[in-house]
């Protein structure tokens with residue numbers, strides 16, 4: 001438990017309020033300052049109101065409420081922060097203004113006081129460069145809403161000393177949040193690890209493989225993401241997200257893995273920001289997202305002969321589905337009206353040709369999504385209408401939803417997961433954070449059902465590598481080049497997340 005120190009919070013907006021509440025609840029005296037007259041007082045009243053609601057709901061005792069309230073005070077001016085051991089700024093996202101604030105604070109605070117910035121997109125070293133004691137400057141990046149998002153990134157800038165990092169870690173953990181330590185690199189940890197969902201989701205749509213709603217459905221229902229990339233972009237606002245995408249790409253010196261999609265700027269120009277403008281990837285009526293109607297399920301033809309690739313991951317399940325639907329199983333692909341394959345990383349056309357099947361009668365089913373969840377059905381470039389409809393009817397015959405997509409190496413889910421795992425592997429390769437911090441940051445900060453590397457282990461690191469290599473071969477796009485960190489672990493037969501004892 002961190003010792004109780006007096007904490008100053010500068011900037012009493014969305015983030016500042018949450019930070020005040022968090023540390024006051026943890027037992028620290030918190031002084032809140034805002035440049036705008038009345039803003040700090042309004043923030044304190046807001047926090048007190050939140051605490052009062054907790055008392056009414058029985059989550060907080062009246063005694064605890066009084067103790068917490070007594071911890072919070074308004075600072076009338078910056079000098080009133082003298083004596084604070086740590087000051088956290090959550091002011092406007094502007095380098096010059098933040099530098100100026102830290103310079104002023106250094107003149108007021110003791111030499112060993114720590115200055116922490118809640119910046120999302122600026123380089124912490126840049127803010128610290130204006131300070132006389134950059135070793136006492138670090139990032140402390142919270143997520144909105146602060147009390148509920150149980151993780152904060154402690155950003156060690158180039159000159160930050162270890163004691164400063166340890167102090168911020170202890171403070172954060174003492175307040176009940178997981179403190180993950182990250183290097184001062186673009187997007188820090190959470191926003192860096194979260195890139196893959198957007199970049200690859202946008203590519204899938206860009207290549208006409210599937211619609212935004214299809215991508216969202218497959219990732220949400222098939223893989224367990226809370227929201228798909230297009231739902232998330234609509235929530236954040238494409239005007240805001242497009243700036244983040246462009247800035248991370250530029251800050252990483254135009255790394256192809258983060259290349260923004262050309263689909264985005266015209267939509268921003270047209271004002272399709274998302275929920276707040278009434279239309280984005282989806283339309284909103286009275287705040288309700290309007291989803292496109294699901295494709296109707298065709299009737300299942302009688303006397304259909306189905307061949308399932310015996311090497312397919314879910315061969316037994318798919319054959320069982322066919323026989324349960326009263327269909328006959330063909331012994332060879334050449335005898336079948338419908339051939340079903342399950343490639344990893346490869347597209348349906350290439351798979352059909354490799355197996356000597358007729359591409360007009362071949363479809364592919366994503367082996368990554370469990371058969372009981374939403375199924376992705378991929379067509380070759382020439383799958384005929386009757387084979388497509390028969391496959392759709394068969395896959396929907398037990399009531400599971402089906403998404404039809406056009407030919408694409410890696411379907412939707414494989415592409416997105418392989419991209420996320422590869423970016424995470426490269427975060428580990430670059431030593432931006434420890435594997436344990438990376439995994440927790442993604443689960444807590446992004447709400448993914450698994451940490452990215454643990455997710456890679458569940459699917460199989462060799463399989464992830466095979467998906468990336470197949471995509472790299474098929475497209476020639478360097479964004480799929482696998483991280484050496486992943487390549488070496490696969491070569492050694494090692495898991496991506498090592499058991500604690502072997503680290």
Ligand SMILES: NC(=O)c1ccc[n+]([C@@H]2O[C@H](COP(=O)([O-])OP(=O)(O)OC[C@H]3O[C@@H](n4cnc5c(N)ncnc54)[C@H](O)[C@@H]3O)[C@@H](O)[C@H]2O)c1
Pocket residue numbers: 010011012013014015016033034035036039089090091092093094097101118119120121141142143144
């Ligand atoms: N909103 C988010 O989801 C989020 C998440 C993580 C980090 N951040 C970062 O946190 C910081 C604050 O964001 P926010 O959303 O709370 O902003 P906000 O606009 O809600 O609040 C900013 C507050 O800072 C005050 N302010 C501006 N300049 C000041 C100065 N020089 N001195 C004192 N007060 C000043 C403003 O009056 C305002 O009350 C930004 O750096 C932002 O990038 C925001």
